[in-house]
Amino acid sequence: MFKFSSASFCLRGTKTLLVFALFSASTAALAFDNFKGVGRPATPAEVKAWDIDVRPDFKGLPKGSGSVEQGQELFEAKCASCHGTFGESNEVFTPLVGGTTKDDMKTGRVKGLSSGELPQRTTFTKVATISTVFDYIQRAMPWTAPKSLKPDEVYAILAYMLNLSEMVPADFVLSDKNIAEVQKLLPNRNGMTTEHGMWPGAPAKKGGIGNGGVPDTANKACMKNCKQEVQIGSTLPEYARTAHGELAEQNRSFGPVRGTRTLGPEAAKKAADAGTLELATKSGCMACHGIKSKIVGPGYNEVVARYAGQTDAEARLIGKVKAGGQGVWGSVPMPPNAHLKDEDVKTLVQWILSGAK
Amino acid sequence: MVDIVKQPGRLRPAPENFLSDEQVKAVGSGRRDFLRRSFIAAGAALAAPLAARASEGDPNILQNPAWTTSLGQPVATRPYGLPSQYESQLLRRESPGLARVGGASVSFAPLQGLFGIITPSGLHFERHHQGWHDIDPSKHRLMVNGSDDSLLKKAKVYTLDELMRLPSASRIHFIECGANTGLEWGNVAVPTVQYTHGMLSCSEFTGVPLKYLLDDCGVDYKKARYVLAEGADGSSMTRTIPMEMVESGEVMVAYGQNGEMLRPENGYPLRLVVPGVQGVSWVKWLRRIEVGDQPYATKDEAVHYIDLLPNGLHRQYSSIQEAKSVITTPSGGQTLLDHGFYNVSGLAWSGRGKIKQVDVSFDGGINWQTARLEGPIQNKALTRFNINWVWDGKPAILQSRAMDETGYVQPTYGQLRKVRGTKSIYHNNAIQSWKIIESGEVSNVQVL
Known part of the structure; x- marks a missing residue:
């Protein structure tokens, strides 16, 4: 069909x-x-x-099983590069495990969430339904190859995460038969409330969710002398003023207002330099060249010295970066860099000639 | 400061070369009257030809420019039109440090430079959960099925060819990410309205009411009270939608956006439109609708998009975007050109219906005046408001406060935090304040 x-x-x-x-x-x-x-x-x-979704009542759960041990192997191969070997990494995504205690498992409420002791919430400090984690791994993981995991592999990876969260022992095998038991151990299983006014459907008293749309604040449209004084709670920190680049360039150059100049020429050059250094690193340049020192190829300070005063230096260097070269600096050849975009090569060469920083 | 007097249309050339350091400082401290006097002095000191020209009038008028004295470009030079070369600064942008992976990040719409209520499709904010794709519409399918076969008469599959034959509706609605203004829960964190409120856009969407498709599949509305929407991207994003909203006819399966097809970043060729509800429920690249008898607790309603309260509980299935507003001109990171008249302009919206009133304060919320609403005012759409203002050069704090047709009034930061604390991330609809200092610089502050 x-x-x-x-x-x-x-x-x-x-x-x-x-x-x-x-x-x-x-x-x-x-x-x-x-x-x-x-x-x-x-x-x-x-x-x-x-139709691969898995609901909290486990409708849609595929049959299968996987052990902590299998899960660890899979996790290290397919998950650890983003999440860290122990699901603890905060480098790429927020951490998966950590922040839960044996006590939380008993109460079903993660204490750190209210006590303020948690430096950061992890998946297992939040999630109240184990089906959610299974469903998500199955539909969306690994990051670059979603839906490539077989059900047994999903069980295994989840088993490993449960073990990392100290919910199950190292010899545990998770399956469609015992996942409902695991649900009863979930540290934040009682941590959700639907008692609010932001569900657009039927309220709980009519079999739906929430309080039927009753808001939790009740401001009044007061018009005159509404308060005695204006209390400022927070102002923009200086670092935040400049962290979003040159605001002057994020507004029109005409009209009733102008973008405020936040960086100034020196700071703008610094920001541009930092950006180009990142580009140079990403493009592989810094593996062979130092800014002020020879590595395999010459340092950029040496390049600047050699080409000083030559009017065609930029064009010649662009050619060398793209096509590669040998002999000028010794016998080690500079490989061609055909994969780099023309505008990037130009940016890099201009940066080098202007005294790379 | 230099930029301030560079506006086109003024008779005099830019003054920076005519002002001493001292004079520049005087301008910086807010003494604009001084600026005017210095122009006259500067004009008198100019070399003869330029001075003569200036006394006769604006060279932009006295000498016809190139575009008035030469042949312009033919039709269809750019078969798909582009903005003017002078409009290159208003772009969607990321907030540095917000996300570490571009495929699971956000780009913000440049609200500081937009007019009216429609967001140009190319500037619509983006939020992807696993990157975006440009899907071949001839290979895209929409499936409607049930969590249980008994919930409908027949699970069906529709092609784009078929969906586009069905009775269509076109409606203007806002879409706002639940995390919009989320960076500001605890304190001021970002400088401009692009980053405080830019996960907000508004388009005319064209599509088929989802109710038609559910009817067509013979859904048992007595039993099936929830709908799961699923995307065709890698994340196959899923969210639970209440059947009441579908039955109202408001929820649409949309293919059109502002007169053309959806943009790939916005779900081409098919997305769900769930008016008044946070953007995450407007599932992009929509490939499947499942009707069910209970909510699904998907990742984006059980791990993310849950609102942490001070007591440690998370609010789950919070969906409606409550009434909110923000002044876009002038706003944070901008500098006013001069003292005098300004049209203060902003946006208001409510997930519960139409905007009824917007009030604006220039003194940090002590006194308020009602702004003009630009009509027609539409259901669950952005509403543009404007109000006249003469800036006297003194410090000011500008605020806007929306009221929707239910009578709900947008809360202050103090009111919101009293109930929800500062760690909710989602659904921050507090009153935004912009402080203006003597130099004309506008910055982001929070008034409690």
């Missing part, structure tokens, strides 16, 4: 007939199948392929 539909341009007529035949047999409700010729039944295989 799926393949059939992809070829819908040439098979349009046939398909319409088929769909019509299928649907006309059913006793339709008023609006059911109201749009003749539009849509077709999903095949069981299609539904199975896409």
Whole structure:
């Protein structure tokens, strides 16, 4: 059916007939199948392929199992580069594990969340439903190859994370049979509330969620002499003023206002230099060149000295960076850098010639 | 300071060369009247030809510019039009340090330079959970199924060809990330309205009410009270939507945005539109709708997009974006050109319906005046407000306060923090304050 539909341009007529035949047999409700010729039944295989969600009541959970040990191996291979070997890393994403205690497991409330002792929330300090973690690993992980994990692998990785969180022993095997037991150990399983006014559906008293839209603040539209004094709670710290670049360049150069000049020419040059150094590092230049010292190739200070006063220095260096070269600085060749964008090469060469910093 | 007097249309050339350091300092301290006098002095001191010209009038008028005296470019030189070369500074931008992976980051819309209520599609804010793709529409499918077969008569698959044959609706709605202004819960953290409020955009969306598709599949509305929406990207982002909203007809399966197809960064070729609800529920690259009899507790409603309260509990399934407003001109990181008249302009919106009133204060919230609302005022859409103001050169604190049709009034930081503390991350709709000092520089402050 799926393949059939992809070829819908040439098979349009046939398909319409088929769909019509299928649907006309059913006793339709008023609006059911109201749009003749539009849509077709999903095949069981299609539904199975896409319907991978796992709910808190474990509806949708695939059969399978995986051990902590298998999980550790998989985690180190597929997850650790972002999350750290122990799921503790804060380098790329916020940490997965940590911040929970044995006591939390008993109460189902992570104490650190209210006591303020937690430096940072981790996945396991927040999540109240173990299905969420299974579902997410299965649908979206690993980062660069989502949906590549088989159910057993998802179980194993989750088992390893549970072990890291000290919820299960090192010889534990997680499966569709015992995951409901694990749910009962989740440290923050009682940590959610839906008692608020921000659910747009039916309220809890009518079988839905929340309080039916009652807000938690009640400001008044006072117009005159609304208070005695203006209390400033916080002002923009100086570092934050400049952390977002040159604000003058983030506004029009005409109109009722101008962007405030936040960096000034010197700071702007410094920021540009820092950006170019990063570009140089990313482009691999700094592996062979030092700013003030020879590594494999010459230091940039030496390059500047050699080309000083030559009007065509920029063009010649751009050519050398792109095509590579040998002999000027000795026998070790400079490899060609055809992969670099022209504008990046130009930026790098100008940076070098202006006395790279 | 230098920029301030460089505005086109003024008779006199830029004054920086005519002002001594002392004079520049005088301007910096707010003595603008002094500026005017110095122009006259500077004009008199100029070399003869320029002075003569200045006394006759503006050279931009006296001498026809190149665009008035030469042939312009033909039609379709740029088959897909682009903004003027002079508009290169208003771009969507990232906030440094906010996220470490571009595929799971945010770019903010430059609200400080936008007019009216429609966000140009190319400046619409971005939030991706696992990067964006440009999906081939001929290969994109939308499936509607049930968590249980008994919840509908038939699970179905629709192609874009088919969805675009269905009765369509076009509606203007705002979309705001639940984490908009989230950086500011504890204290002032970012300098401009782009970074405080720029996870906000508003477009005219065209699509099919989701109700039509659920009807078409014969959904049992008595049992199926929740809808799961799922994307086709790597993250296959999922969120739970209440069936009541679908039944209202407001939730749309949209393919159109501002007269053209959705942009890839905004979900091309299909996204969910859930008016009034935070952006994360507007699932992009929408590939599947599942109807169910209970909420799903997906990652983005069980680990993220949950609001931490002072008592350690998290609010789950918080979705509605409550009434909020912000002044965009003048705003943080800008400098006023001079004393005198200004049109103070901003945006107001509410996830609970229409904006009824916006009040503006120039004294940090002691006294308020009601602003003009630019109509037509639409349901769950941005509403532009404007108010006249003459700046006397004295320090001022500008605020705006929105009220929606339910009578709800946007809270102060003090009121909001009293209930929710400072670690909620999401749903910060507190009144924004911009402080203006004598030099004309506007900066971000928080008034309690």
